[in-house]
Amino acid sequence: MPETDPTPVSIVEVQRAVTAELDRLGPVIDDLGRLFTEAGHEIALVGGPVRDAMLGRRHNDLDLTTSARPEETERVLKGWAEGMWDVGREFGTIGCRKGDFQIEVTTYRSESYDPSSRKPDVDFGDSLAGDLGRRDFTVNAMAVRLPARTVEDPFGGVLDLAQGLLRTPGTPEASFSDDPLRMMRAARFAAQLGFDVAPEVVAAMTAMADRIEIISAERVRDELVKLVCARWPRRGLTLLVQTGLAERVLPELPALALERDEHHRHKDVYEHTLTVLEQAIDLEAERLEGPDFVARFAALMHDVGKPRTRKFLDDGSVTFHHHDVVGAKMTRKRMKALRFSNEETEQVSQLVEQHLRFHGYGTGEWTDSAVRRYVRDAGDQLERLHVLTRADSTTRNKRKAERLQRTYDDLERRIADLREREELDSIRPDLDGNQIMEILGIAPGREVGEAYTWLLELRMEEGPQEPEVAREKLLAWWAARG
Template sequence: MPNANNDLPAPIAERTPQSTDALNHVQRRAVSELLRVSPVADDLARRFQEAGFTLALVGGSVRDALLGRLGNDLDFTTDARPEDVLKIVRPWADAVWEVGIAFGTVGCKKDSFDIEVTTYRSEAYDRTSRKPEVSYGDSIEQDLVRRDFTVNAMAVLLPQKEFVDPHDGLEDLAARVLRTPGTPEESFSDDPLRMMRAARFAAQLDFEVDPAVFAAMKAMSDRIEIVSAERVRDELNKLLLAPHPREGLRLLVDSGLAGHVLPELPALRLESDEHHRHKDVYEHSLTVLEQAIDLEENGPDLVLRLAALLHDIGKPRTRRFEKDGRVSFHHHEVVGAKMTKKRMTALKYSNDLVKDVSRLVELHLRFHGYGTGEWTDSAVRRYVRDAGPQLERLHKLTRSDCTTRNKRKAGALSRAYDGLEERIARLQEQEELEAIRPDLDGNEIMQILGIGPGPEVGKAYKQMLELRLEHGPMEREAAVAALKEWWAAQS
């Protein structure tokens, strides 16, 4: 299949009718070739045809095929109602699911393909609803006009492979611009989440948003509040996990949407003091996010990206102008961790994710007490224990948080952290830091002290853990003596 990205020409205004015809030919050939090597689409289409229905590859699948980046997720649309779709796919698919059937979507798996078949439909919100009202349509044109953006409003009718593009999505794809099939006001009124989706596509595809679309986003940003927190969260995740999240986040902030879904982000745009003695926290946070992405090793990491974006959200609340003219943000990491927990909980993130991201925000400044390596082994142990399973992410977040343009200072910080990581590695090899436990467990404590289960055992365990962190592993005899000495002092 030709590489569609290389075939896309310059912006529309620079093209001639001949180049547009050539574009259409190349892209249609690309889609046709894609379908030729994907017999699953033709096989499914024949089954719909035999049952008296039509089937078309649609939306993001067509867009991605034209961009040369289609994976194994295929989206289809049909005039068949969901119950008819089920009758057709059940004997054919390896697995079928009905989670989205209330919205006209039937999902199934065939070989390595994940497939969704959705009945022609239109959907709209009223002023107070959090869920779209779905009504079925009768034509592919009706279905395409209700799509979010023109680049997602293209289809390929099957099995004849007829390209359908009533809203010039192909031209917008070539120009890398996001427009809506109808007016943006109508589109965003139908589903306000599309405003966030515009930012997400800017981040995913590196597309620009049409000025009319951006104007509507600004004017209607408050409409996002009728969308459920879960849908907002899922869209935010897709944006953050995209290749260019900075561009999408800028759109959220500049349009006013972030003020409704993540108000802590625009709040980072602190007005500088007259001497400009502190950096732009908003731009700094976006840069830290990008630098954290550069350190990812196994694909996009949502926990790391959220922590990088939110690590300084406590600064606006803790900013103080000192008498000597300096600006301080004392304990902003502690305040920020609490703010992170509150915002992520409101967005319905899982408890584990909230805990992990909040912990990273709370610990992101800890390294700066390390200085030139004067930490004791005890301090290093506590650093590792407090980070727990987030230690590797904390390494990446801490390194990403250095955005100074002073090469000497940046080099010194990097070398200092190299030194800390080397010390952690040595201690881990000697002491298994990730699994630090007291030298005596609860049963041994009860036996030695001659006590039964109760709060005293917990206190004794905590004391032995403190000794383990402070002094490292102890021989059993020394541990027993230390426990008895502490117990005598308690009595």
């Protein structure tokens, strides 16, 4: 299972880590400090790079803040930077590249939301203290003034960092009123950093959860992706459910907390889902490349169809027939609402729909044809389906768990054996459309498609055929059709 708790850091460790990281960044940040100071402007390293430097994490994406306005920043950077862009000019940001470093320099600013608007009003500020005061959390409201490398920490971010605590620089109510997305960011940082969230912040998130509805679906989606791909996603997801935010952005998740009573005992679907997610994360380290959002989100959504399909039987047992199909439809609908790409939406929905397929395997009774169909239907999602299916075993019965794993090992061995004997990942008929038309003496049309489909089924049932054998069987099928 993923680590349940982050390793705490001491103030001494923080000081040592930030000194080492600033020395590494020295060739870039010292230059920038000198250039902006000589031009009569202030500049400071700020936000995530400072926080992560104190945690001993390296960053080549640097955020800096300055008293210079965007056009002045461009003048200072011109000739020093190896490339510049200004897509963030509206928000006071000029980007540039220097060696291996991507750098964004942003004018001191303050931004707030109109209660009915989805877009922030941006006003440039005049001081570093004012800029830090408008940031989301104290651990992100620290700066290093350049070129002196003086640490500015007006809100106690270093102490909160050492204690693993998320607080806001001002009142959380004011912070979340300015930008409601910060409530999602609290959950995301809890998941990324493994930090606790201060009680007053949790209280404000709970009281103001409705405010998230003014934020665009795209911004909510982006925070959700970062949360799900974080190191400790359970922390963030639990916070979303606890505060009621999940009911606004991912209502299928809290709906999994099905009521339980003394007469109808069944597995806690909500806790099961979070465990499946964590087990999928363990497996992705071995089988997939890096944090895999599709596999993780499929694990999170795989049982969302259960509340709608639950039925109590007379013997006290519970069934969830077709929750895989219902869950896939619900997943597709939610991901479209959150403006996910069609590709990701279909990938996740496909995995949700197929996550029970393995349980028809029994103790290995599937024919080679059934194995081929399993591979064909999974397509390029097969490795993720392996991960999801294995992760979906959360039984505490050790013998049952071991039996399930052995059975899936057997299925994977059979897939590997078939791969050695035939082209399994891209199953096609043994004859193409042109060959079908030539053999049957027909023109392009519906009948060619029917013949192609029949040959594909033949390939699935019997495996690859020699061209002459396929030709004879096609002719026999054609004659039988009359």
